[in-house]
Amino acid sequence: MDHVTLTEIPRLYTGIAEWAACSIYILMLKKRYSGIFMGILMGATLIVQCLVQELAGHFSENFWLLGMFLAIGLMLLYFYFSCEITWINAGYYCIRAFILAEFAASLEWQLYYYAVESTENLSLWLGVAVLAATYTMVYAGIFFLERKHMYLSQEKTTVKELIFVIAIGATVFFVSNLSFVYANTPFSSQITREIFNIRTLVDLSGLTILYAYHILRREMQAKYDLDAMRNILQSQYTLYRKSGESIDIVNRKYHDLKHQIAVLRAEEDSAKRLAFLDEMESEIKMYEAQNKTGNSVVDTILTGKSITCQKHNIELTCVVDGKLLNFMHVMDICTLFGNSLDNAIECEIQIEEQEKRLIHVEVVSKKDFIVLRFENYFEGDLEIEDNLPATTKLNKDFHGYGIKSIKYTAKKYGGWVTINKKGNWFELNVVIPSPKE
Known part of the structure; x- marks a missing residue:
């Protein structure tokens, strides 16, 4: 050989x-x-x-x-x-x-x-x-x-x-x-x-x-x-705690305002002043009813994000039945709502025309599932890579961890996450099976 x-x-x-x-x-x-x-x-x-x-x-x-x-x-x-x-x-x-x-x-x-x-x-x-x-x-x-x-x-x-x-x-x-x-x-x-x-x-x-x-x-x-996801979870929970403390202060202020209005009504004043007071009272009632979803954690997060949206002239609308989420842990609710709304707000701030800064939140029950839908308006091209919206940030190392934490939380309850774009609307859906009685 x-x-x-x-x-x-x-x-x-x-x-x-x-x-x-x-x-x-x-x-x-x-x-x-x-x-x-x-x-x-x-x-x-x-x-x-x-x-x-x-x-x-x-x-x-x-x-x-x-x-x-x-x-x-x-x-x-x-x-x-x-x-x-x-x-x-x-x-x-x-x-x-x-x-x-x-x-x-x-x-x-x-x-x-x-x-x-x-x-x-x-x-x-x-x-x-x-x-x-x-x-x-x-x-x-x-x-x-x-x-x-x-x-x-x-x-x-x-x-x-x-x-x-x-x-x-x-x-x-x-x-x-x-x-x-x-x-x-x-x-x-x-x-x-x-x-x-x-x-x-x-x-x-x-x-x-x-x-x-x-x-x-x-x-x-x-x-x-x-x-990275643990840090995001902890930061969302910390923000929730801080928001709760700030909102408690705001609630006390509004409570004081109601008593002031009652005193002012007893005084003789012009029709214009009465109209102004009526408007103040209407705004207070609107504030009190705005985020009463039936879940105190959801109320706190939505109220805190509402204040942020008002600061940046973003219109936030909510159709949320918070009682559906009463079985979830506080930190998990913070993760779902905090990360979803933070991403949406970050996107809306970049839109120059303020009337196009729109965010819609919905939590509803459909058959045997609870659906959390977060929608926001966007401009320009949006590409979906690996079921994540492509980032335009220079530092891409931390891109996607917010949504990854949302997916992790949904999976924890046997659910899943879908991401879609319809026209100029970005849509994030979290679907979780309804808990058995």
């Missing part, structure tokens, strides 16, 4: 391994396309990947790195144009897929070498059988191992994290292929079995390191998200 022939993995097998590794991750990520078009894209990429590898096989030894970079570049493009991810995230998964492909191809060819050495049979069918069995086992195992650790929404990969992954990938690739470039080193070998063992075990170690790093990133991101 020819040592050189049996230690070099066929380019076609490498191309298939690289395509399959990318495809496994793409199946678990959010894709740009679906159906027939996605199938055509995957099939075309398989053909091109194999052709690139075959072409690289004809390069001289001085240009073998160029062939490798061409293959990796095609994998990068495959990720970016198949999935809704950034270039940084595409690079992150490209490196992970590249090391996975190196491991799968190395393991398959090592098993094939063992089978040939045992049977002394170089038949094509033996190679195809080993390839199919090995690739199926490796990629199916990776799919079931990785799918529960994949991001369901846009992933936040930093440049530093990408550089770290590239460094790991480059180190693994160099060490695993060292025997093919420099045979006379303490870390390389000229013996075929040792070459296979070094290459396969180093690739497996690199794959394990990248997988562990990915899980660590997920846990750190989950902790970061949880801390």
